[in-house]
Amino acid sequence: MSNDLEIPKEGKYIYGIIRNSDPINYGPIGMGKRADCVYGVNYKGITAVVSASPVIIYEARRINMITHEKVLEEMMKQFTVLPVRFSTISEHDDDAGILRIIEKDYRKFDEMLTKMDGKKELGLKILAKEAEMYESIIEKYDEIKTLRAKLMNMPVDKTHYQRVKIGEMVAEALKKETENYKNTIIAALNPLSVDVKINDNYGEMMILNAAFLIKNEVETAFDIVVNDLSEQYGRYMTFKYVGTLPLYNFVNLVINTKGI
Numbered sequence: 576m577s578n579d580l581e582i583p584k585e586g587k588y589i590y591g592i593i594r595n596s597d598p599i600n601y602g603p604i605g606m607g608k609r610a611d612c613v614y615g616v617n618y619k620g621i622t623a624v625v626s627a628s629p630v631i632i633y634e635a636r637r638i639n640m641i642t643h644e645k646v647l648e649e650m651m652k653q654f655t656v657l658p659v660r661f662s663t664i665s666e667h668d669d670d671a672g673i674l675r676i677i678e679k680d681y682r683k684f685d686e687m688l689t690k691m692d693g694k695k696e697l698g699l700k701i702l703a704k705e706a707e708m709y710e711s712i713i714e715k716y717d718e719i720k721t722l723r724a725k726l727m728n729m730p731v732d733k734t735h736y737q738r739v740k741i742g743e744m745v746a747e748a749l750k751k752e753t754e755n756y757k758n759t760i761i762a763a764l765n766p767l768s769v770d771v772k773i774n775d776n777y778g779e780m781m782i783l784n785a786a787f788l789i790k791n792e793v794e795t796a797f798d799i800v801v802n803d804l805s806e807q808y809g810r811y812m813t814f815k816y817v818g819t820l821p822l823y824n825f826v827n828l829v830i831n832t833k834g835i
Contacts, residue, residue, distance in 0.1 A: 585668035587616075588628035589676075589830060590646045591821075593654040594688045595622040601649050606633060606642050613646055616670045618677040621684050624650055625665075625673055633662040647821045655692050657684065657828050658821040665832045676830060687826060693791050694769060696825060697818035699801065701760065701783040703753060707811045708780070712748045719744050746779075753782045756812070760804055761785070767797045772824040782812060786824035794818075 588606045590613070599615030605626030615622040624646065633639045643661050650656045665672040677684065713719055723741055760783060765771065770788040777784070789797055805814040 583629040583631050584666060586628055586630040587625040587665040587667065587670070587673055589659045589663045589665060589673070589832075590624045590626075590643065591650055591659050592657040592677075592684050592688070592828070593622050593624065593650060594620060594692075595654060596620050599624065601646065604642070604646060604649070606639065613649075616673040616677070618674050619681065621677055621681060621688070623673050623677055625670075627668070628664055630664050630666050635661065644821070651819060651821065655688060655694070656821060657687050657691065657826050658823055659828055659830055663830050663832065672832075676832065680830065687828065691822055691826065694788055694822075695791055695794065695818065696820040696822045697787045697789060697794075697797065697816070698820050699764075699783060699785050699787065699817075700781070700815040701756075701808075702778075702813045702815070703749075703780045703782055704811055704813060705780055708749065708752070709745065711811055712745055712752060715752075716744070716748050719748065749779065756808065757783045760808075763800055763804060764797065767793045767800065770825055774824070786820070788822070788825045 588611075593615075595615065596617055598617075599622060601613040601624070603610040603612050605611035605613050606628055609627075611626040611628065613624060613626045615624050626646075640661065647656055647658055665676065667673070713723060719741060761771065761773075764787060768787045768789055772786045772788075774784045774786065776782075787797070801814065801816050805816075808814075
């Protein structure tokens with residue numbers, strides 16, 4: 576019995592779209608275990624960067640995500656990149672299918688590249704230092720401070736309700752304080768940003784999880800403001816500042832490879 580049905584078709588994995596007319600070859604850094612060559616397919620000054628790949632759904636595992644990101648990082652060294660959604664694969668094993676995709680979506684790619692030209696995405700995550708933040712809340716809120724001092728020398732079994740009450744008051748104060756810090760930090764960075772995307776926090780100690788779209792020429796000024804904020808609030812929180820990132824928070828590029 577033949578095993579032909581078990582062998583997936585060959586296609587082209589698409590990493591990103593750039594404005595470029597010259598030949599591109601990034602070498603054998605493609606998706607999967609085969610390390611296929613990553614290269615550019617050009618149509619009228621717009622290039623899709625691709626590699627050969629079986630037509631499969633790649634699992635969003637760390638090794639696959641890193642491979643995809645590394646190709647984007649190589650592209651970003653020279654170009655403004657429209658990142659394509661992970662595991663986007665043309666079902667054609669030659670470049671003709673890629674050329675048809677660029678031709679079909681040419682206007683969309685052209686407009687998006689113009690809009691994003693000369694800009695970059697920077698990421699900022701800010702986490703509260705738990706002990707220091709709680710201490711600052713107790714110092715700042717007299718009602719919490721007074722009640723806590725009153726309970727210090729009282730038996731635990733006789734102060735259950737009061738201790739629950741303190742816990743609730745601290746939680747409410749933490750929510751209020753983190754929201755204030757978040758708004759203050761965003762207000763400081765907003766004037767230097769073209770756009771800001773506030774992503775969901777994970778965990779109650781996260782103050783901010785944001786992406787900033789900035790013009791390349793303001794990056795130094797943006798860095799200075801982030802560093803100043805980090806110095807100002809460093810006693811109570813940790814800043815995790817990363818860049819340059821693929822423009823995922825500001826480019827929603829879904830390519831339909833079916834029927835092309």
